[in-house]
Amino acid sequence: MMDLLWWEIAILIVAGFGAGLVNVMAGGGSILTVPVMMFLGMPGPIANGTNRITIVAHNASAIATYLRHGVPHAKLCASLTAVAIPPALLGAWFSTRLNNEQFEGLLAFVMVAVLLLMQAPQGKKSASAEDQPQNLVLGHVLMAAAGFWGGFIQIGMGFVVLPIMHRVMGLSLVNTNILKVFIIFTYTLLAIFVFAATSEVLWVVGAIAAIGNVAGGIVGARLTLSHGEVLIRRVLTAAIIAMIIKLLFFP
Numbered sequence: 001m002m003d004l005l006w007w008e009i010a011i012l013i014v015a016g017f018g019a020g021l022v023n024v025m026a027g028g029g030s031i032l033t034v035p036v037m038m039f040l041g042m043p044g045p046i047a048n049g050t051n052r053i054t055i056v057a058h059n060a061s062a063i064a065t066y067l068r069h070g071v072p073h074a075k076l077c078a079s080l081t082a083v084a085i086p087p088a089l090l091g092a093w094f095s096t097r098l099n100n101e102q103f104e105g106l107l108a109f110v111m112v113a114v115l116l117l118m119q120a121p122q123g124k125k126s127a128s129a130e131d132q133p134q135n136l137v138l139g140h141v142l143m144a145a146a147g148f149w150g151g152f153i154q155i156g157m158g159f160v161v162l163p164i165m166h167r168v169m170g171l172s173l174v175n176t177n178i179l180k181v182f183i184i185f186t187y188t189l190l191a192i193f194v195f196a197a198t199s200e201v202l203w204v205v206g207a208i209a210a211i212g213n214v215a216g217g218i219v220g221a222r223l224t225l226s227h228g229e230v231l232i233r234r235v236l237t238a239a240i241i242a243m244i245i246k247l248l249f250f251p
Contacts, residue, residue: 008040016209020216030155044103049195052188053206054213059185061214072175081183083140084147088187091151096199111244114156131172139169151191
């Protein structure tokens with residue numbers, strides 16, 4: 001258990017809020033919460049496990065909304081979730097085997113990769129047309145690989161899952177976002193117990209960040225400003241660059 005000062009609690013809530021906002025508007029919110037937890041003195045592997053509480057909370061709030069309208073492709077959602085769970089648990093276990101120096105080096109590499117992905121052209125986000133599942137075998141194989149990554153570090157998972165379901169499997173972006181929430185919620189909820197059993201999870205710290213995360217998700221979902229996503233991407237880019245410099249040159 002970390003003894004938190006009032007300003008550290010405030011920073012966690014603000015970081016959680018920013019992550020929730022980013023997850024809705026752009027994706028990659030964990031890239032804010034994990035580094036902030038590390039800045040507050042938490043070892044990287046423990047921050048990685050503790051951050052899963054915010055992910056579960058964020059996705060649970062989204063599920064509560066989606067369930068009112070029904071789950072599209074429910075059987076496909078169940079099968080994709082089922083193939084993602086075992087590799088996600090394995091990935092979580094592998095993550096707990098890293099020491100702090102190894103985790104920081106990996107995190108710096110991942111943040112550079114996510115930064116490059118964010119700058120790549122995104123294309124028009126149309127609701128797509130057909131929405132007829134295709135390439136089912138390939139889609140499930142790729143989702144299993146994505147599950148390992150989600151369990152291992154989670155950061156940038158949205159950039160991995162969305163192309164699998166949208167571009168490979170032919171689902172609309174609307175339904176892809178809905179299914180993504182159910183898949184990530186389920187394997188992350190189970191992965192938390194792997195972290196708790198093999199490493200450590202700071203439940204109170206995670207719950208504090210989760211408060212901001214849920215609030216940020218709600219605000220992000222309702223934000224209709226035309227340049228909202230552009231602004232968030234710019235702020236997130238600046239934050240990522242600052243953290244990369246810190247990890248590489250001021251360990």
